[in-house]
Amino acid sequence: MSKEETKGQKKADILQGTLDLMVLKTLDALGPLHGYGIARRIEQISDSVLQLNEGTVYTALLRLEQQGWIKSEWGASENNRRARFYSISPSGRKQLARETQEWERMAGVIGRLLQVRR
């Protein structure tokens, strides 16, 4: 069910736990955004490769908010709809830095591992 062929390209599932990081990074880079905007940004950056049930963005947002890494408030969206805007908090920035570092370290290890020949 989660697999679906579009444009002859295979979509990838989001790696467990990485959605939170993506959301955090998006808010850090673009400033306050609503859920729809975050989903569009992830879609744009990933070039539609990632398979995303967009509702799960809100679960990630809730999780981040519970940890105090983001804040939220109501505002008006571009077409004057009421929308909830999320923004990163100072402790969220610190968490993002930590996670980024951790991710790069991990990616480096895996990258080296895959490059080794014989």
Add this chain to the structure above:
Amino acid sequence: MGRLRTIAAKLRHVFAGPLRERDFDEEARAHIALLAERFTRQGMTPEAARNEARRQFGNATCLKETRHEMQTFAWIERLWQDLRHGARLLRMNPVFSAVAIASLALGIGANTAIFQLLDTVRLRTLPVRNPHELAQIKIVGGNKGMGVNNQYGDLTRPMWEELRQRQQAFSGIFAWGVNGDSVGSGSQLENVNGFYVTGNLFQVLGVPAWRGRLVIPEDEHACPATTAVVSYAYWQTRMGGRELDPNTKLLIDGQLMQVTGVTPPTFLGLVVGDRFDIVLPFCEPKELARNVFDVTVMGRLRPGVSLPGATAELAALSPGIMAATEITGYNADTVARYRRLRLAAYAAGAGVSSLREEYNSSLWLLLGVTGLVLLIACANLANLILARASAREREFGVRLALGASRGRLLGQLFAESALLAAAGAGAGIGIAQLVSRALVWSISTESNTVLLPMAVDWRVLAFAAAITTLTCLVFGAIPALRAAGLQPLSALRSGGRGMTASRERFSLQRSLVVTQIAVSLVLLVGALLFVRSFHNLMTFNPGMREEGVTAAFIGFQQSNIPRGRYLQFEQQLVDEVHAVPGVLSAATTTNPPLVGGSWTHGIRIGTAQGAWTKFTWVGPEYFSTMGIPVVRGRGLSPSDTTDSARVAVVNETFVRQYTGGANPIGMAMQTGQEPGYPSTVYTIVGVIPDSKYACLRCGTPPMTFAPASQFPALHPWTAILIHSNLPPEVIASRVKRRLAEKHPEMAAQLNSFQAMIRDGLVRDRLMATLSGLFGLLAALLAMAGLYGVVSYMAARRRNEIGIRIALGAGRSQVIGMVMREAAWMVAAGVVAGTVLALLAGRAAETLLFDLKPYDVPTLAAAGGLLTGIAVLASFLPARRASRLDPMQALRCD
């Protein structure tokens, strides 16, 4: 850190929750609308765009559930659900619930009650300041019957005086004693329990006055004492709780004393289980008796001094103290023994108690017994739940197949067990209150009312709670673990369809039933042993008349009789008693038998070394009153007077031990000198058969009876034993009335001799009643377990049995088949139980009378009884199985 934040967020959510969820609905709607707009712009029809938008957003219901889980304490909700579901199930199975809760309540209730009593008698500390600092000073190994001994008397007054002056280890040291006293005079006379204390006792203990002032050191002056303090209970019941003033006085033992204060209601004295009515200060007589051990000495240890430290100091002081207080008027041997006595300190924070010594082993044994009953109750519950869980396999299969996690199923079963345990514990605490009241009531006797403060305290509650939790875990875990191991598909498929249930499935149930039968056999054997032991005691022939004898205890201190006329006065009393219609015979005695008193003299006879004998001075009609025959020589007669030759009648044990069985008539024995008892030569004139002396359980010592007229240590009190064919109450009231008419100032108490002996058997009665009850309870529980398991196994084999019947098996064959299953469980249980009973029997050995713990008839009876009920318990389900309609059994499914 993160976890804490989550919890904080969840807590915030409790208040702002519903609002936030409406927010999410709005966000989701807006999100989907925006997506749909976008797809429309890309050229989709509005309908297709909306559908695509919804697909891309994902399952909103699922999301909301996840959010709910994230934002609430879902486990509490689940627990509540489980509990409600469990309660519903219990209500739906009233019989199961009733049996389960009742067996738990009985097990827990009995345990709590026994523990409560044990706690009060054994563990609870005194209601005084820092009780753990208190120590009691005793003679190491006791004084071995030297001198005259009073209840709770460890040391003599002179010893106490020396100790008080010499000791350094205690910051405060005090002494006390107990005595029976009287308040009022004549027919208004009332017997009270007196508590004699040194002036500093209340101050060292840290007990404040409830009213007025308690005893102070200034009250300790030359005899007689002139002030007294009363207990709260006495003040309330006898003095109407009126405020004290300088004119509040009581006539105590004929002496008018001013009541200066009331002790607080929580202070019940230093003797656990005994009450005191009045407190009197020690007074200083002209001369302190050196041979009367009538005081208990206690002290508060100095900071930094330990019990061994205090004992070391006391050991060093002992030789000096003994030398300074040496008993006089005894032979050199006794004096030398006295000089070797050593003192030591013992912990006394829980007070002193004869109850403790007397009931200690019994109570621990009973606690063990109730523990076993609780074990059986738990096994029963485990079995019930196992059987039910197996019957619910299909339900569990369905739930697993629908996606319930195994943890969830386990939680469900645990919740059910917890509900049962909680209900059982609640009912058990109620039962415990009733049982412990009944226990205290049952160890109280007419003459000795036991007062124990039996309030539920946190320790008892903690104890009950611990038992309950353990029970819950034990019986909840087994079926829960087994149910969690189920394969959903196989459970669904085989639901009640098994041809013959596999053996392993039942192995746990079987072993539970075998355990139950084994343990209940142990308890039954114990119960039968105690019941038979009690029966032995009740029917035991002590070698004298028990029935139709009344004892009169008379004190004539207030009658102003000069010492020289005591004997004549006692004779006058006996004559007056004799004149009462219905009295057949009457005799005075210095020591009524079988009620605990004892008097010993060292004697010299022939060549026997270290000879001694019990000594009783009795009136001439004593032997006929007590129905004791004289087997050789003559009894005592009125012609044995104060002036005639000193004569004595001895028992057969005396003859065996000291004359080697030779005819003792005419032989002389000489008593050793003691204060008030000059060395005297008695000529033996008669022999009586052996009879019991101080108590039924005690062995028969060498005994000597001498004429009351030749008693050297006359005192203004006596006991008269009266034989009559009339009921004891009738003769007692007649004698009492006659004595009151003639001597209104005299104190007289009359008791049935048999009732007095039975009062001494309270412990045995308690053990017989309780162990009997528990044994029966255990057997019933085990049988309920057996019945349940056999019915369950028969039910599981319905199909097989149906086929057998269809193929022509007779009813008796089916019954035999089912019962064979039960038979080997019972057999295994009985064999294991017998072995256990033999091992456990040793613990009860000292409590049994005239019975060995490996008593074959008892074992056989218990085994037979158990087998009998077991047959019944398994026959009922077997017969039901044999009446199965084969067609129905095969068709239904």
